[in-house]
Amino acid sequence: MVLRLLVRTIREPEKEFIFHPGDEVLIGRYEGAAISLPYDREVSTRHLKLHYDSTRWRLQDLGSTNGTRVNGQSLRDTDLANGDIIALGSTELAVRVMPTSSNGTPQLVEERIDIQSPESLYAILSKEPSLYALLDAARDPLVLGYLYQCTERYQSLYEGNTAIEMAEYSPYLVRLPIGCSLLPQLLDAGWLNSWVVFLSSIESFDTVRRHFRKFLRVRLPTSEIVYVRFYDPRVLHSFLTTLEGTELMDFCAVTKDFWLPGESLDAAWTSEIKHFSRY
Numbered sequence: 659m660v661l662r663l664l665v666r667t668i669r670e671p672e673k674e675f676i677f678h679p680g681d682e683v684l685i686g687r688y689e690g691a692a693i694s695l696p697y698d699r700e701v702s703t704r705h706l707k708l709h710y711d712s713t714r715w716r717l718q719d720l721g722s723t724n725g726t727r728v729n730g731q732s733l734r735d736t737d738l739a740n741g742d743i744i745a746l747g748s749t750e751l752a753v754r755v756m757p758t759s760s761n762g763t764p765q766l767v768e769e770r771i772d773i774q775s776p777e778s779l780y781a782i783l784s785k786e787p788s789l790y791a792l793l794d795a796a797r798d799p800l801v802l803g804y805l806y807q808c809t810e811r812y813q814s815l816y817e818g819n820t821a822i823e824m825a826e827y828s829p830y831l832v833r834l835p836i837g838c839s840l841l842p843q844l845l846d847a848g849w850l851n852s853w854v855v856f857l858s859s860i861e862s863f864d865t866v867r868r869h870f871r872k873f874l875r876v877r878l879p880t881s882e883i884v885y886v887r888f889y890d891p892r893v894l895h896s897f898l899t900t901l902e903g904t905e906l907m908d909f910c911a912v913t914k915d916f917w918l919p920g921e922s923l924d925a926a927w928t929s930e931i932k933h934f935s936r937y
Contacts, residue, residue, distance in 0.1 A: 659710065659714070661681075666749065685751075686705035687703045701724075702720070706720055727744070730743075738753050776845040790857050791831075793844070796827040797890075808838075815867065831866060874888075
């Protein structure tokens with residue numbers, strides 16, 4: 659299991675650290691620590707350590723003065739799970755755990771889920787507390803219509819004049835909180851027409867949008883820069899299944915799950931969806 663820690667402090671920009679089984683991760687104000695927090699006066703010199711214990715990452719508080727909190731609960735010794743938030747002093751560490759294959763490279767788990775109707779997929783997605791959708795406005799003018807009428811936060815992945823000039827053809831990110839009316843509308847109108855991808859992330863809207871913007875353009879061997887329609891579900895399936903190692907970790911850094919339509923899904927909703935998960 660590869661461990662990624664996103665470290666958020668008051669004094670410095672967010673930083674990312676990656677650790678592998680066998681690493682013993684010391685965190686504290688100590689200058690030689692794997693994650694050194696010299697500016698956080700509430701953190702002890704040697705505050706806590708993380709280590710991999712055969713099948714899982716574990717946290718051990720080293721007798722710190724002010725203690726360690728995991729998901730708001732004061733703990734001294736505990737297993738870590740994907741999505742946990744470790745708090746020490748005024749510092750937060752967001753935990754990301756990615757499975758690895760037998761040779762130690764990260765992997766993505768693909769699961770096929772049988773569904774019979776939009777309602778059966780709604781039953782799955784409506785329980786997700788951190789659901790987002792990527793919408794492809796170039797596929798259907800209905801996309802902008804739904805967005806203009808909804809009350810949820812949405813924004814083009816493009817910036818500035820490009821976002822304005824390409825509004826009718828842009829990819830859009832939209833937040834779908836539990837109970838929102840937009841989710842069933844997207845399932846009815848967009849799922850079978852290949853213009854919506856659902857994903858989950860515990861990160862903020864701005865973080866998720868900033869992350870996916872990095873993959874809009876690639877440089878070809880000829881040095882030509884081209885746009886990539888990774889947000890098209892037909893493209894994303896192939897894209898996800900070919901990623902591995904650090905490329906996979908980079909693309910899935912802020913994302914927990916993806917839900918895509920299966921190739922054989924038809925108008926009767928009598929086939930499977932594809933669920934990709936990092937855990």
